[in-house]
Amino acid sequence: MQLKGLQGGLYRPLSPEQIETIHDAALTILEQTGMGYENGLEATVEMLEDHGAEVDHKSRRIKFPRHIIEQAIVKAPSQVILCGRQPEHDLDLREDKVHLGTGGAAIKIIDLETKELRATTLEDLYEVSRVVDQLANIHFLVRPCIPTDLKKEDYDINMFYACLKATQKHVMSGVNDEEGLRRVIDLAAMIAGGKDKLAERPFISFITSIAISPLKLCTQSTLIMQEANRNRIPVAISSAPMAGSTSPVTMAGTLAQLHAEELAGIAICQLTTPGAPVLYGGIPGLVNLASMGYAGGPVEFGMMNAAAHQLADHINIPNYNSAGLADSKEPDAQAAWEKSLTLILAAMAGSNYIHHSAGMLESMLTIAHEQFVMDDEIIGNCCRVLKGIEVDAEHLALEVIESVGPGGNYMSSPHTMAHMRREYFQGNGVTNRKSRDRWEKDGGLDAREKAREIAKKLIANRETAYIDPDTDRAIRDKYTIHLKEEK
């Protein structure tokens, strides 16, 4: 069952009037309050000034008259294709087409063998990425954890290397600086067989968190974004305000501010390189009001991320958002409901690129192998919902009903044989529907234990060399790669 790129648009928390109101409010915010900036962004600010933005250099504030934003954002493409290494893994981001994958920058992992919490390493990044590669319902890989065993200078190149070696799905990540970006583009070009080939089929893309909410441009991320724009590598312009601390406590206020931050970011991107591929990266979040810590598990997180897709769709730009985060510390029942609820809402909305949707626990701080397996199952179920119920002659099965007749059964009808595996979601084996007796005989494993078992099997599978040996050698000659060479 192909469950990638299905059509959402089934859940729309905002009415068309509400979308208009929020869009207009965002333009007002940019016109009246504007965006702040810091040192090092002079060239960008000058560019904006040339296009008619009003800049107060003393208070470092950029105010955007409406027409600048409106003229800039229409240049952004309404379709962005993020490629896999093979076309079957391409993601066609447009309209209400839904894709889900991993996300995050976790620093802790629940060890697969000991179940103890420990710091994530480069080896972990490679291993969980291999698990993701083999889980059919996870459509892309955003680097899920930080290799805390490396020096910061070695992060960028090694993170991308580990991901690209582990999977043929699309790989996205942030980088630390422009130098890191250039090196990563070079690495990907070596794998693609040239910079042109990479630009033709960009199987990597970047997250640039250019907005520090509320309403401030991050110098480093803005420069990274502009460099990526010039290289025609797709970027997700991320902005992640938290309702109650870095945005108004109300959902509407958070969405308005978030939309303003996105509009400013997209405008800068399109003024830098008109037509540059960009994703609207608004991730409206919440705080735990009792601690001011991040909260990604509340149902309102799902509602607001659904709304963020609507706002992106309103300006005809594909979006990147989040769902499937959990605030639970362990792969437990709380994690399951937090993930299921936010994922189904974001997916039914039609979000184009939902990251953070697999593997994450503890408000993005922790990952677990078994969580990726369980989340693959949740994602698959969500996508199945999008597929809907087909009603045509074949699916109505009137002839079959007639031939079986009253009192018969459908178990051995060819129609059953033809449809049974396609009509219903077939999971990865983690969901158990056996009788209690049978289940006990099989070891009585609960979902988490079953998922651990599946993860171990996936890891034990033969490694696929997604980087050929010659290229691998050339990369290792040029850069300090810390991931062990194959034995």
Added chain:
Amino acid sequence: MTTFNKISQAIVDSDPGQAISLVETAMGNDTPAVDILNKGLLAGMEIVGEKMESEEMFIPEVLMSANAMSQCVDVLKPHLSEEDTGQTKKVVIGTVQGDLHDIGKNLVSMLMESAGMEIYDLGVDVPPDAFVEKISEIKPEIVGISALLTTTMPAMQQTVEAISEAGLREQVKIMVGGAPVTQGFCDEIGADVFAPDANAAAKMAKAL
């Protein structure tokens, strides 16, 4: 309810108007300022701390309580001697280099301030040298270092190292905190105290 209890309650209720009016009435009745401070205001903040820990109170309410507390202290100040308040602890605090997030750090500053400490806030993206410079100048008892991003945590280590290299390590207690920071990380980089949340930070600083 005694006057002190009422003042405590006004602090817990995050009601600056009520708190100030009660403090002023008490002053008019010749209640010693030091008693109003200790038995009324600080006792109230202690309850606030407990309610914060049990998640009965939300942070915006806690901030309003801290604000009520500091307004009342302003009223009392002219009537308090140095003996009354004891020696004030000095804290230098900042978010590490490369990190621009300051909500948690600001929260810690506010709670430490309302617990009677003197705060020198260096802001965000603070280079190790800036910490060193301020420590030499102010000679604080405590240095608070904050990071939110997992990618800026290494800068915490560099900051601790810079303080050691400047020969200031023995003079200060270094407290670390921020969403990704753990006790293990604190031990690893040779800091003294790990504060898991803002209330704990204020409490621990007071106890140091």
